[in-house]
Amino acid sequence: MPTLENLHVFQALHRSPNARLEHSAELGDGMAAALWSNHHDAQDYQAPSHHTLSCYIAGGTGTFRRGQPGTTGAPDKLCILPAEHQSAWVINGEIRLAHLYFDPRQFALGCVTLLDREPREMQLRESTFLDDPAQARRFRQLIRLSWNEPGERLLTSSLAHEMLSHTLLTQVGLRQGLRVKGGLAAHQRRDLVAFIEQHLAEPLSLGQLAARCALSEFHFARMFRHSFGLAPHQYVLARRLNHARHLLRHSAQPLGEIALACGFASASHFANRFRQAIGGTPGEFRQAFSG
Numbered sequence: 001m002p003t004l005e006n007l008h009v010f011q012a013l014h015r016s017p018n019a020r021l022e023h024s025a026e027l028g029d030g031m032a033a034a035l036w037s038n039h040h041d042a043q044d045y046q047a048p049s050h051h052t053l054s055c056y057i058a059g060g061t062g063t064f065r066r067g068q069p070g071t072t073g074a075p076d077k078l079c080i081l082p083a084e085h086q087s088a089w090v091i092n093g094e095i096r097l098a099h100l101y102f103d104p105r106q107f108a109l110g111c112v113t114l115l116d117r118e119p120r121e122m123q124l125r126e127s128t129f130l131d132d133p134a135q136a137r138r139f140r141q142l143i144r145l146s147w148n149e150p151g152e153r154l155l156t157s158s159l160a161h162e163m164l165s166h167t168l169l170t171q172v173g174l175r176q177g178l179r180v181k182g183g184l185a186a187h188q189r190r191d192l193v194a195f196i197e198q199h200l201a202e203p204l205s206l207g208q209l210a211a212r213c214a215l216s217e218f219h220f221a222r223m224f225r226h227s228f229g230l231a232p233h234q235y236v237l238a239r240r241l242n243h244a245r246h247l248l249r250h251s252a253q254p255l256g257e258i259a260l261a262c263g264f265a266s267a268s269h270f271a272n273r274f275r276q277a278i279g280g281t282p283g284e285f286r287q288a289f290s291g
Contacts, residue, residue, distance in 0.1 A: 003026065004024055004026060004032050004034065004101075007032065007048070007050055007101050008045065008046070008047075008048035008049065008050070009045055009048050009050070009052045009081065009099065009101065010024075010032075010034055010099070010101065012043055012044070012045060013034075013036055013038070013043065016038070016041055016043065018038055018039055018040055018041040018091075019036055019037070019038040019041060020036065020037045020038070021034060021035075021036060022035040022036065022037060023035045023143075023147055023148075024147070025147035025148060025153060025156065026279070027147075027153065027156055027157040027160050027279065028157055028276075028277050028278040028279040029106060029157065029160075029161070029238075029241075029277055029278065030102055030103030030105055030106040031100065031101065031102045031103070031106060031157065031160045031161075031164070032100075032101045032102075033098070033099065033100050033101070033142060033147060033156065033160065034098070034099045034101070035057075035096070035097075035098050035099075035143050036096070036097045036098075036099065037094070037095070037096050037097075038091055038094075038095050038097065039091065039093065039094045039095070040091060040092060040093070041091040042066075042088070042089065042090050042091065043088070043089045043091070044086075044087070044088045044089075045081065045085070045086065045087050045088075045089075046086055047083075047084045047085070047086060048081070048083055048084070048085070049083055049084075049104070050083055050101050050102065050103060050104065051080075051081065051082055051083050051101070051102050051103075051104065051107060051124055052079075052080075052081040052099055052100070052101050053078065053079075053080055053081075053099070053100040053102075053135075053163065053167060054078065054079045054081065054097055054098065054099050054100075055076065055077070055078050055079075055097070055098045055135070055136055055139035055140075056073045056074060056075050056076065056077045056078075056095060056096070056097055057075065057096040057097060057098055057139070057140070057143065058075055058094070058095065058096040059073075059075070059093055059094045059095035059096060060072065060073030060074050060075065060077060060095050060097075061073065061074055061093070062091070062092030062093035063089065063090065063091045063092065063093075063095055064089070064090055065087060065088065065089055065090075065128055066088035066089065066090055067088075068128075069090075071128065071129060072129070073095070073129050074129070076131075076133070076136035077129040077130065077131065077136075078127070078129075078130040078131075078132050078135055078136060078139075079127060079128050079129065079130065080124060080125065080126060080127040080130065080167070080171055081126065082123065082124040082125075082126055083104055083124075085126050087126075098139045098142060098143050100139075100142070100160055100163055100164075102160075102164055104229070105229055105230055105234070106164065107119065107124065107164075107168070107229070108228060108229020108230060109228075109229065109230060109235070109238055110164060110165065110168040111168065111172070111229070112189070112193065112227075112228050112229070112235075113193070113239075113242075114165060114168050114169060115168060115169075115172065116190065116193075118180060118183055118186075118189065118227050118228075119227075119228070119229040120175075120178070120180050120183070120226065120227075120229075121174055121175060121178065121180055122172050122173070122174060122175065123172065123173060123174075123175045124167070124171060124172055125171050125172065125173055127171065132170070134166065135163060135166055135167070138159060138162060138163050138166070139163070141159055142156060142159055142160070142163075145159070150279075150280050150284055150288075151280075151284060151287060151288040152288070153279055153280065154278065154279065154280045154284060154285045154288040155288050155289070157278055157279065158245070158289075182222075182223065182226050183223050183226035183227035184213060184223050184224065184226070184227040188212075188213045189227050189228070191212060191213075192209060192212060192213070192224075195209075195212060196209075196235070196236055196239055197239065200236075200239060200240050200243050200261070200262055200263050201260060201261050201262065201263050202263060203263070204236055204263070206220070206221060206232055206233075209224075209232055220232075236263075237273065237277075238277075240262040240263050240264070241262070241273065241274060241277050241278070243261070243262050244258055244259075244262045244270070244274065244282065245278075245285065247261065247262070248282055248285050248286045248289075249285075249286070249289050255267050255270070255271075255282050255283060255286075258270070258282065259271075259282075270282060
């Protein structure tokens, strides 16, 4: 995922003389968060490459989408701004706004693992001033955490995953009139998901996965990316790290055992991969949830 400064929605607000960035953090796993204050402003978002979830923390009753002045925001109202959408906003008065940004690859991973659907078939539904009390509570939890303190940033990352999962389960629908071509059949996709989950502790080769679909490695890799939104090695790594997070939170296994159970050659290799993806070490992650 690009750095915060390269995210379209983040950058548009950052350029405004009226908007003030209170906090921001890159949370790993293709996610980032920001907390903004703004007043008497206008913003246009033109086809960002990332998805954005937003929640009004304070104010918003004078904020509306251009052309829709009769519908305004309010505290705890949420907006869902998919990648490639276009929107224009008018901000009257003072607002405080929390944003969660996430990469389309993270969306694709969720479509496969949570929804059992090919990502190309699915779309995040654009929504303005949505009422979702459970998600608003998560946003308020999010902004109470200290994102730049290592332990609390790991808690923030975990909470962001919950928010993304909730969004996938409640705000995603089928694309209409789309014929998906060039990917794996649904039964092949399901077989691969089950096989990978059952063999996370073992070395997995591209040839081994391709053979399950009776395809050459070249064609399999291309079709896998079409259907999963990620390359095979990226998907396997994401599932290994997800399993590792679960074991760190819900078991007392030593870190070395968890590394082997999740298919990492050594504890140091595990720690390096975990830090790159999550922003902290496995030990710090476990400690963040121990209190």
